Amino acid sequence: MxxxxxxxxxxxxxxxxxxxxxxxxxxxxxxxxxxxxxxxIKEYPGLTALDxxxxxxxxxxxxxxxxxxxxxxxxx
Numbered sequence: 001m002x003x004x005x006x007x008x009x010x011x012x013x014x015x016x017x018x019x020x021x022x023x024x025x026x027x028x029x030x031x032x033x034x035x036x037x038x039x040x041i042k043e044y045p046g047l048t049a050l051d052x053x054x055x056x057x058x059x060x061x062x063x064x065x066x067x068x069x070x071x072x073x074x075x076x
Contacts, residue, residue: 001057001058001061002054003017003018003050003054004016004017004054004055005019006071006072006073008073009073011023017055020047022047027040027047027051027052027055028055028056028059030043031052031055031056037049040052
């Protein structure tokens with residue numbers, strides 16, 4: 001989960017891949033629509049296979065209806 005960040009100043013506080021404005025939900029939508037991880041990486045070359053895997057893991061945790069502890073970055 002260290003590849004996912006939540007910052008109220010970035011993308012309205014939606015979970016994103018750390019260091020980007022790419023929503024976790026966007027990556028999950030791409031995968032759900034049938035794109036392969038390699039196709040997603042081709043569209044977003046800054047991503048890695050581990051970023052994609054982190055999005056899937058985050059989605060899996062959220063589906064368990066448990067709290068996922070990801071630190072929220074405080075405005076400075």
